[in-house]
Amino acid sequence: MALTSPKSLAGDLIQRELMLHDGNSFHFLSANIITVVERCMSSMQAGTQMIKLRGGSKGLVRFYYLDEHKSCIRWRPSRKNERAKISIDSIQEVCEGKQSEIFQRYADGSFDPNCCFSIYYGDHMESLDLVSSSGEEARTWITGLKYLMAGISDEDSLSKRQRTRDQYPYPI
Numbered sequence: 062m063a064l065t066s067p068k069s070l071a072g073d074l075i076q077r078e079l080m081l082h083d084g085n086s087f088h089f090l091s092a093n094i095i096t097v098v099e100r101c102m103s104s105m106q107a108g109t110q111m112i113k114l115r116g117g118s119k120g121l122v123r124f125y126y127l128d129e130h131k132s133c134i135r136w137r138p139s140r141k142n143e144r145a146k147i148s149i150d151s152i153q154e155v156c157e158g159k160q161s162e163i164f165q166r167y168a169d170g171s172f173d174p175n176c177c178f179s180i181y182y183g184d185h186m187e188s189l190d191l192v193s194s195s196g197e198e199a200r201t202w203i204t205g206l207k208y209l210m211a212g213i214s215d216e217d218s219l220s221k222r223q224r225t226r227d228q229y230p231y232p233i
Contacts, residue, residue: 098213101205102131109202112192114163120192125202131209134180134189147182147189154181155206157199163190178203 108126113136115121123136132149139145159165159172161179175196180189193199 097204098208101201101208102127104201105205106131109193109198111194111198114167114190114192116163116166125191127205127209134206147180149206149209151182152180152206152210153183153186155179155203155210156181157203161188161190163188175199180206 105127106129108124110122110124112120113123123138125134125136127133128135128146133146134149135146137145156179157177158174159167159177164172164177164179172192173196176193176199178191178193178199180191181187182189191199191202193202
């Protein structure tokens, strides 16, 4: 049996969501995926206080949340309220840890790498570099954002993907 990732955009995120190919058909493993997705979305919509890192300053504490339509990440406070958002559609990549240029400017030990992640978005690959209060919180956001990038935000969207997979079982 060969394992095949269902969608390259979601990458390593959907490790629990693999297709098994037994030579004749594909079987979708979705153990607790719906629960994971809904828990991530709920937590993200409730919001999280995180530190937004910038070039030379020590960082800004902001409250980040997923909007009600699950289409944008927003934050407050912000002097420019209308600009305090990132469209999910504009997100190019979400990276765990202290990999960005901004994180490299801070001394080792400044932040727990498990609490750090970066969101790359827009045509110019701008980065939003965040530090959460726990590794679990960071993983919730990373997982949730990757599901959103893959077009999975709830049970309905997961079911639609499954139906499409059932209709077109063979990779192109």
